Amino acid sequence: MSTTTQEVKQAEKEPLFGKKERRLITDPLNDNNPITVQVLGICSALAVTSLVYPSVVMAVAVVFVTAFSSLATSLLRNYIPKSVRMIVQLVIIATLVTVVELTLKYLNYPVYKQLSVYIGLIITNCIVMGRLEAFSMANKPWRSFLDGIGNGLGYGLILIAVGVVREVFGKGSLFAGSPLEMKIIGNTEAYWINTETSTMFGWYANNNLMVLPAAAMFVIGIIIWIQRSRNTKLVDVS
Amino acid sequence: MEALNIFLKAAFIENMVLAYFLGMCSYLAVSKSVKTAFGLGLAVIFVLGITMPINWLINEYLLSENGLFGTDLTFLRFILFIAVIASMVQLVEMVIEKASPSLYASLGIFLPLITVNCAILGGSLFMVSREYTFGNSVAFGLGGGFGWFLAIIAIAAIREKIRYSNIPPALRGLGMAFILTGLMGIAFMSLMGIDPAALASGAN
Amino acid sequence: MENNRYVIIFVFILTATVAVLLTFLREATKDQAALNEEIFNKRAILSAIEDKTGKDSGEFTDEEVVQLFEAKFTQKVVNVEGETLEGVSADDIDMAKEKKKPESERRLPVYIYEDGGDKVYVLSVRGNGLWDEIWGNIALAEDLNTVVGAAFDHKGETPGLGAEIKDNPTFANNFKGKQIMDNDGDFVSILVRKGGAEPGNPHQVDGISGATVTANGVTKMLESGLENYMPYLNDLRGEGQQGMLQEQ
Numbered sequence: 001m002s003t004t005t006q007e008v009k010q011a012e013k014e015p016l017f018g019k020k021e022r023r024l025i026t027d028p029l030n031d032n033n034p035i036t037v038q039v040l041g042i043c044s045a046l047a048v049t050s051l052v053y054p055s056v057v058m059a060v061a062v063v064f065v066t067a068f069s070s071l072a073t074s075l076l077r078n079y080i081p082k083s084v085r086m087i088v089q090l091v092i093i094a095t096l097v098t099v100v101e102l103t104l105k106y107l108n109y110p111v112y113k114q115l116s117v118y119i120g121l122i123i124t125n126c127i128v129m130g131r132l133e134a135f136s137m138a139n140k141p142w143r144s145f146l147d148g149i150g151n152g153l154g155y156g157l158i159l160i161a162v163g164v165v166r167e168v169f170g171k172g173s174l175f176a177g178s179p180l181e182m183k184i185i186g187n188t189e190a191y192w193i194n195t196e197t198s199t200m201f202g203w204y205a206n207n208n209l210m211v212l213p214a215a216a217m218f219v220i221g222i223i224i225w226i227q228r229s230r231n232t233k234l235v236d237v238s
Numbered sequence: 239m240e241a242l243n244i245f246l247k248a249a250f251i252e253n254m255v256l257a258y259f260l261g262m263c264s265y266l267a268v269s270k271s272v273k274t275a276f277g278l279g280l281a282v283i284f285v286l287g288i289t290m291p292i293n294w295l296i297n298e299y300l301l302s303e304n305g306l307f308g309t310d311l312t313f314l315r316f317i318l319f320i321a322v323i324a325s326m327v328q329l330v331e332m333v334i335e336k337a338s339p340s341l342y343a344s345l346g347i348f349l350p351l352i353t354v355n356c357a358i359l360g361g362s363l364f365m366v367s368r369e370y371t372f373g374n375s376v377a378f379g380l381g382g383g384f385g386w387f388l389a390i391i392a393i394a395a396i397r398e399k400i401r402y403s404n405i406p407p408a409l410r411g412l413g414m415a416f417i418l419t420g421l422m423g424i425a426f427m428s429l430m431g432i433d434p435a436a437l438a439s440g441a442n
Numbered sequence: 443m444e445n446n447r448y449v450i451i452f453v454f455i456l457t458a459t460v461a462v463l464l465t466f467l468r469e470a471t472k473d474q475a476a477l478n479e480e481i482f483n484k485r486a487i488l489s490a491i492e493d494k495t496g497k498d499s500g501e502f503t504d505e506e507v508v509q510l511f512e513a514k515f516t517q518k519v520v521n522v523e524g525e526t527l528e529g530v531s532a533d534d535i536d537m538a539k540e541k542k543k544p545e546s547e548r549r550l551p552v553y554i555y556e557d558g559g560d561k562v563y564v565l566s567v568r569g570n571g572l573w574d575e576i577w578g579n580i581a582l583a584e585d586l587n588t589v590v591g592a593a594f595d596h597k598g599e600t601p602g603l604g605a606e607i608k609d610n611p612t613f614a615n616n617f618k619g620k621q622i623m624d625n626d627g628d629f630v631s632i633l634v635r636k637g638g639a640e641p642g643n644p645h646q647v648d649g650i651s652g653a654t655v656t657a658n659g660v661t662k663m664l665e666s667g668l669e670n671y672m673p674y675l676n677d678l679r680g681e682g683q684q685g686m687l688q689e690q
Binding site: 313314317367368394427430 | 468572599
């Protein structure tokens with residue numbers, strides 16, 4: 001777990017502004033990515049990523065929740081009694097998640113239906129609580145807010161990457177279910193590449209494995225592999 | 239009998255980790271050695287087994303339309319469920335700290351993180367959407383916990399073994415754990431659709 | 443250190459603030475959310491009659507959905523004896539709740555779509571898949587036998603396998619032209635057959651590979667669900683035949 005050392009590092013930089021603040025956002029995108037490095041928030045990453053569109057909605061919801069729960073916790077950090085701090089943090093998170101749920105029901109009911117129980121599970125998305133414990137309880141509101149956004153984005157980035165791989169190879173489409181829907185490869189005329197008539201791609205068939213939740217594990221495993229071969233300091237020595 | 243079926247189903251067929259992929263964070267992070275995995279697994283069984291019936295009572299008597307307040311308060315479900323879970327985890331934390339300081343130290347940040355173990359809240363939410371009775375919710379909680387326990391022991395054992403295998407350095411540890419879990423999940427898919435009730439009655 | 447009183451007061455204030463905030467937000471969004479849900483359910487009915495409306499159910503705007511239902515749909519609720527129930531409309535029926543009642547007490551929604559003398563009857567069915575509930579709408583042509591369209595949905599079937607009943611349009615399309623009754627007018631239902639339908643059999647459709655349990659669930663759901671409608675359909679056919687006799 002690298003969260004504690006990172007907290008110390010960032011506490012030293014506290015008075016600075018500008019570049020260091022930007023690192024709060026960019027760090028979690030790669031070097032300190034919540035999913036591939038901190039190993040937090042994996043459950044929902046698996047279930048919703050069979051299509052890109054719900055992954056995007058989920059990513060936006062998580063950015064919202066991490067950002068504002070970090071802000072709220074940081075504002076209250078000097079008043080929260082230590083003995084009940086976890087419950088207080090969770091109440092804040094659960095409130096924001098309920099806000100997301102109600103908003104989604106109001107704005108886009110079909111997506112709400114599709115994400116169903118996984119919206120509730122944002123509460124137990126360890127990234128949110130992990131960041132509150134490790135960062136917001138010890139940092140000023142603005143920095144906590146940025147840290148929340150950064151980690152939410154880092155999470156969303158992986159989510160969408162996994163979603164793209166799974167949808168393109170599993171279904172041959174992109175953004176299905178949204179107005180941007182693109183049909184790339186498949187066996188009817190509706191697709192850009194029609195495997196029935198194309199001479200080059202006649203052999204191609206969508207990979208059903210990609211649609212299964214287990215495929216998300218493989219894709220994330222491979223993302224970690226790629227990331228660690230490029231960035232050798234993350235390699236697990238044990 | 240129905241409770242036994244639900245227990246078996248929750249533990250094996252609808253395994254929280256390998257069929258629904260819930261509770262992954264602590265599952266991946268604490269599965270480096272069988273010993274710590276064992277401790278965390280027990281804690282999860284306990285927390286799931288105890289929070290499920292409490293949340294059942296809350297849902298039935300406080301939040302539902304025919305409950306204490308007479309109106310539909312189900313939009314407060316998340317908050318109350320998670321509050322119950324957080325209190326129970328804090329209880330477990332205190333007990334482990336007293337009973338086994340070494341286990342307490344090795345579990346580290348992942349003990350409080352049981353609270354945010356999706357399997358626990360997920361279990362409560364499944365219980366609501368499946369409309370279990372009180373007794374069945376206890377069975378579901380214990381079964382789900384036991385299934386989680388089995389899964390984490392299994393992956394920890396595999397990870398201890400493959401430490402000596404020749405894996406590309408960048409894939410070692412976490413990357414391999416993800417791929418292994420995916421493979422285990424596919425293996426567990428073969429249990430899908432087995433109905434313990436039908437097996438018990440000799441049908442099929 | 444902090445004393446207990448402070449902790450209790452803090453938690454109390456926090457909880458109260460949160461509860462008030464959420465109640466307020468819920469009240470503000472409640473009506474629109476209910477409307478969204480209604481439109482969502484209506485779209486599911488429209489997707490069963492895509493051939494008749496000539497449009498994909500997703501191509502209608504929300505207003506168009508509401509207007510279409512007001513202009514071209516008649517709603518009815520019947521019981522398993524085929525009697526029409528007064529004072530309720532099909533919109534009021536929650537199939538999830540009806541499914542829990544004993545079969546003899548169930549109320550069944552019927553949506554009748556009329557467009558230029560063409561009548562379509564949309565019937566709702568609900569059953570169990572592999573993990574959780576599945577449901578669907580079946581549209582019958584005026585002969586009350588030939589399926590003109592079907593649409594299915596599910597709560598939590600495996601993506602790529604059981605979930606194909608909804609995600610793969612071919613599955614629902616295969617129901618088109620199938621018949622629920624044999625030539626004598628007896629109910630036979632439609633079988634989702636593992637390994638593919640027998641060619642030319644009007645009572646079978648292709649199954650989904652790897653999703654036998656869900657497919658069997660669809661078969662069972664159609665069998666019990668449509669059978670409940672049979673008394674109503676038979677009465678209706680009886681009336682139709684009488685009408686024809688009178689005309690002659």
